[in-house]
Amino acid sequence: MWEVAIIYGFINSVILALTALGFSLTFGISGVPNFAYGAMYIFAGFVSWLLLNKLELPFFASALIAIAFTAILGAAMYRFVLLRVRGLVISEVIATFGVGLIILELFRYLGFSGFEYTLPVFSDGSLLIGHTYVDYQRLWIVGVGILLAIGLYFFTHHTKIGLAFRGIAQDEHTALSLGINSDRIAGLSVAFGSGLAAVAAILILPRGTISVNDGYDVLINAMAVCIIGGLGSSVGVVLASFIIGYAQIMTDILSGPQWKMIISLIAILVILVVKPSGLLGKQKELEERI
Amino acid sequence: MKQRRKERIDRGIKARSDDVFSLNSFREMLYVAVPPLAPVLILLILPLELPSYWQKVLVSTCVFALLAMSWDFLVGVGMVSLGQALFFGVGAYIAGISNKILGLPIWIDIPIATVLGGAICAVLLTPVLRLRGVYFSMVTLVLPLMLERIVEASGAFGGTEGISGITPFPNSYTESYLIVFATLFALFAFRRLVTTDYGLVLKAIKDNDRAVMSVGINIYWMKAQALFISGCVGAFCGAFITHVYGFVGMPSFALDYSILPLSSAVVGGMGTFAGSFLGAFILVPLSEALRGIGGLRIVLYSFFLVFFIVALPEGIFHYIQRKYQQFERWVEVDK
Numbered sequence: 028m029w030e031v032a033i034i035y036g037f038i039n040s041v042i043l044a045l046t047a048l049g050f051s052l053t054f055g056i057s058g059v060p061n062f063a064y065g066a067m068y069i070f071a072g073f074v075s076w077l078l079l080n081k082l083e084l085p086f087f088a089s090a091l092i093a094i095a096f097t098a099i100l101g102a103a104m105y106r107f108v109l110l111r112v113r114g115l116v117i118s119e120v121i122a123t124f125g126v127g128l129i130i131l132e133l134f135r136y137l138g139f140s141g142f143e144y145t146l147p148v149f150s151d152g153s154l155l156i157g158h159t160y161v162d163y164q165r166l167w168i169v170g171v172g173i174l175l176a177i178g179l180y181f182f183t184h185h186t187k188i189g190l191a192f193r194g195i196a197q198d199e200h201t202a203l204s205l206g207i208n209s210d211r212i213a214g215l216s217v218a219f220g221s222g223l224a225a226v227a228a229i230l231i232l233p234r235g236t237i238s239v240n241d242g243y244d245v246l247i248n249a250m251a252v253c254i255i256g257g258l259g260s261s262v263g264v265v266l267a268s269f270i271i272g273y274a275q276i277m278t279d280i281l282s283g284p285q286w287k288m289i290i291s292l293i294a295i296l297v298i299l300v301v302k303p304s305g306l307l308g309k310q311k312e313l314e315e316r317i
Numbered sequence: 318m319k320q321r322r323k324e325r326i327d328r329g330i331k332a333r334s335d336d337v338f339s340l341n342s343f344r345e346m347l348y349v350a351v352p353p354l355a356p357v358l359i360l361l362i363l364p365l366e367l368p369s370y371w372q373k374v375l376v377s378t379c380v381f382a383l384l385a386m387s388w389d390f391l392v393g394v395g396m397v398s399l400g401q402a403l404f405f406g407v408g409a410y411i412a413g414i415s416n417k418i419l420g421l422p423i424w425i426d427i428p429i430a431t432v433l434g435g436a437i438c439a440v441l442l443t444p445v446l447r448l449r450g451v452y453f454s455m456v457t458l459v460l461p462l463m464l465e466r467i468v469e470a471s472g473a474f475g476g477t478e479g480i481s482g483i484t485p486f487p488n489s490y491t492e493s494y495l496i497v498f499a500t501l502f503a504l505f506a507f508r509r510l511v512t513t514d515y516g517l518v519l520k521a522i523k524d525n526d527r528a529v530m531s532v533g534i535n536i537y538w539m540k541a542q543a544l545f546i547s548g549c550v551g552a553f554c555g556a557f558i559t560h561v562y563g564f565v566g567m568p569s570f571a572l573d574y575s576i577l578p579l580s581s582a583v584v585g586g587m588g589t590f591a592g593s594f595l596g597a598f599i600l601v602p603l604s605e606a607l608r609g610i611g612g613l614r615i616v617l618y619s620f621f622l623v624f625f626i627v628a629l630p631e632g633i634f635h636y637i638q639r640k641y642q643q644f645e646r647w648v649e650v651d652k
Contacts, residue, residue, distance in 0.1 A: 060451055111627045117397045120454050121579065122626045124399060128576065128619035136613050247462065250455055285470035292463040299456060300444035 030157050032276055038165050040272025041172040042231055044265055046245050047252035048175055049223030051264045055253045056183055057216035058196035060119050063104060063127030064224055065246030070130055071097040071225030072237040073139055075146060086147055094225040101221025105214040113213070127246070135239045144237040146229065168230050175226070180261045192216050244288060251291035255298045257305025266306060270294070320650040325643045335642075352641070356594065357501055364493035372493055376561060378601040379496040380554045384578035385585070385593035386503050387550035392587055393511060394543040395523030400457035402574035403441070404551025405558075406464060408434035412556035413480045413565030423484050427556045434552025439544040446540045458575075465570040479566020486560055496557060500594070503550055507590045510546075519543055572615065577601070580618040583625045586632020595634050 046068070053061040061067075071093045078089035104126055112118035153162040183189040194202040195209045195216075202209055224245075251271060256263030271291050278286045298305065327336075334345040363375055384401050391398050412430035415421045421429070445456045469477055486492040510516045521529045522536050529536050559565045577600065578593070585596025600621065604614050625632065 108623060108627055112630075116451055117392075117454075118626050118630065120397065120399070120451055121583070122623050124458075125619040125623040125626070128572075129616050129623065132613075132615040132619065136616060243462070247459060250459075254452075254455065283470070285466075289463060289466050289470065292459050292466070295459055296444060296456065299448060299452060303448050303452060 031159050032273075032280055034156060034159050034161060036273040036276040038161070038169060039276050040269040041169045043248055043252055043272045043275075044176055044268035045168065045172040045227045045230065046224075047249040047256075047264055047268060048179055049220040049227065050246075050249035051253050051256070051261070052179065052183075052192070052223060053216050053220030055256070055260070055264070056196060057192040057213055059105075059109065059213045059216055060116070060123055061101070061104075061217055061220055062120055062124035062246065063130065064220070064249055065242035065244070066127035066130035067097050067101060067221040067224040068228045068245045069134060069237065069239060069242040070100060071228040072146065072232045073134060073144070075229060076144055076237060079146070090229045093229065094222055097225035097228075098218045098222035102214055102218040104221075105217040109217065110210060110214070113210070127242070131239050131242045140238060142236055145235070146233045146237070148233045164230075164233055171226070171230055175223070176261070176265055183261060188212070188215065247288075247295075248291050251295045253305075254295055255305055257307040260305070260307040263305055263307035321647045322650050323645050324648045325639070325645050327643050331642045353505075356504070356591075360497045360501060364490060364497060369489065372489055374602060374605045376493060376496050377558075378597055379500040380558055381577050381581055381601050382500050382594045382597035383496075383503055383550055383554050384574065385581035385597050386507055386590050387547040388578045389582045389587055389590055389593045390507055390511075390550075391543065391547045392582070393523060394519045394540060395526070396540065396543070397454045398457040398547075398575075399454045399579070400459075400461045400575045401551055401578045402461040402570045402572065403457060403464070404434065404438050404548045405555040405574040406461055406570040407437050407441075407548075408552025408555030409559045409565045409569040410474055410555075411437075411552070412559045413483055414474060416483050416560070417480050423486070423560055427553070427560070430556035430559075431549050431553040434555065435545045435547075435549030438548030438552065439541050442544050443541060446537045446544075461570040461575065465567050468567055468570075475566065477567060479564055479568075481564045481566075483559055483563045483565065485563050492561060499553065499557075504590055504594050511590075576615060576618050576622070580622040580625075583630075584621050584633060586634035586636075589634055589638075592632050592634030595637075596632070599633070 049067075050061065050064045053059050053064070074096050075089045075093035078084045078092055079086060082089075084092070104123070108122050108126055109119060112122055148162070148164040151163065153160045154166065155161075181189075183193055191202065191207045191212045192215075194205070194207055195212050199209050202212075248271075252264055252267045255270065256265070256267035271294055274290045274294065275287045278290050330345060330348050334340055334349050340346050340349065360379075364372060367375060384405065387404065388398060388401050408430045411434050412426050415426040415429055416423065419426075441460060442457070445453055448456070468474060474480060486495070511520065518529065518534060518539060522539060526536055529539075555569060559569075578597070581596035581600050582593040583596070584600060585594065586592030600618065604617060607613075607617070629636075
């Protein structure tokens with residue numbers, strides 16, 4: 028039983044990290060709240076489903092187009108909604124949350140629910156690790172998740188755009204004086220974050236049906252990981268994913284799956300009370316706490 | 318090239334009757350008296366005149382107006398809640414439990430639910446009083462979802478089926494007038510409260526919390542009090558609706574109760590309470606009139622929310638107020 032817990036805890040942690048990467052890039056690293064993140068995730072899933080089943084495109088093409096569409100949606104949301112309320116934190120939160128609600132509830136209204144809304148797995152079959160069967164899709168998730176996490180670290184530490192992302196969160200005026208167009212960079216950051224949400228959706232959604240309610244869970248999980256890991260820290264995201272991931276699997280095994288989601292909610296509350304800047308967060312330690 | 322700008326000047330009648338307060342004619346008296354009296358008279362007459370279906374709409378409109386005002390009050394202290402459903406749900410469950418399980422009569426359990434609900438919400442949110450901005454919003458977004466999941470997972474208080482068979486109100490007039498009086502009371506009490514010294518301190522916490530700390534006021538205690546007041550109003554709504562429907566369950570924590578008050582306050586105009594009131598009286602009947610769209614309700618509210626936040630952040634009430642008090646004219650810009 029412990030072997031199962033360790034292996035599935037690891038997989039669950041990587042899934043969490045993968046869902047949180049985009050949110051962390053947008054909110055954690057560039058400081059632009061994107062509360063429509065869960066909606067972007069579900070949007071990517073449904074777009075890819077539509078392309079696959081209505082237009083009968085090959086899976087790979089539909090996935091790529093869905094990722095591109097979601098990134099464009101993110102950029103459009105930035106250009107037409109966020110840009111106008113930039114700097115007013117409260118308005119930013121309310122506006123993006125509203126956009127997310129519009130997307131999610133529109134899908135619900137249009138009747139996108141049921142067992143036929145599933146994405147195909149990348150490759151069938153499963154692998155025996157020790158005494159536990161792990162299907163190939165989960166191995167894909169683990170592989171891509173680890174690659175993306177490492178990629179994100181290098182992207183934000185060693186490329187110009189990535190450094191600009193961190194720059195506008197640290198001090199927007201200094202960034203401006205160094206020639207970083209903060210509006211453009213923030214827009215790019217929302218687009219990249221949405222694109223990452225789409226990548227996560229394409230990889231993770233084949234495990235079950237696409238349901239609108241998942242959008243809210245994804246947002247909460249991503250928020251939990253981001254808050255616990257600390258803003259501006261890509262290592263923190265991974266660390267927090269592993270803490271929540273294993274905690275979720277342990278509660279699942281010890282007291283039933285219905286308690287699983289409550290763990291991340293409790294974790295958010297506990298960390299906000301104990302250390303609001305997160306485990307590894309350095310920025311905003313003084314600003315957010317009074 | 319000649320450039321022009323818009324100049325806004327207070328109307329003479331405003332200067333005479335409002336600022337100097339020398340009321341010399343009926344016109345001036347009416348100018349001062351009509352804005353506060355109109356909603357009172359309309360709300361007092363409506364329950365007598367409306368058919369029974371629209372009376373129910375009036376009841377839910379008043380509930381959402383109350384929730385919107387409690388949201389507006391919290392925003393005035395610098396706490397932006399994305400989960401008024403927390404207050405609503407807590408009040409609803411306390412009323413349901415004390416009525417059905419403890420067997421308390423309706424006129425005792427509503428006050429208990431109001432005060433106890435406010436206190437529980439304030440205690441639940443105490444840990445996050447030290448946070449501001451986005452973080453407070455996140456936690457309030459999460460809490461109602463968490464309570465809903467806990468009720469679902471533990472099966473406490475009827476679990477997914479909820480508690481039904483709660484005593485209804487004796488007749489529909491008691492129901493309507495109770496909520497109408499509560500709404501009017503809250504509207505005028507909140508408007509009065511923010512102009513007192515106490516309200517001034519709360520406003521200062523929003524504007525510059527460190528300055529308030531530096532004059533030796535314990536801002537956490539003040540914020541907790543604000544949460545209690547706002548929580549009482551929200552919990553009252555929950556307790557009231559529980560008795561109207563005779564049922565309490567997980568839908569009490571639903572997103573509707575978080576989003577609609579928020580949309581009402583933003584559409585009406587934040588910071589005045591009258592704006593939230595007006596917003597609720599526009600949005601709720603509108604969504605009732607468009608009942609055919611069913612599931613699109615939340616989409617509609619969210620659309621209004623985003624549209625007003627982005628395009629008209631001032632809100633309807635401020636616009637009307639400006640037209641009522643000032644006139645505008647184009648003047649040429651001096652070089």
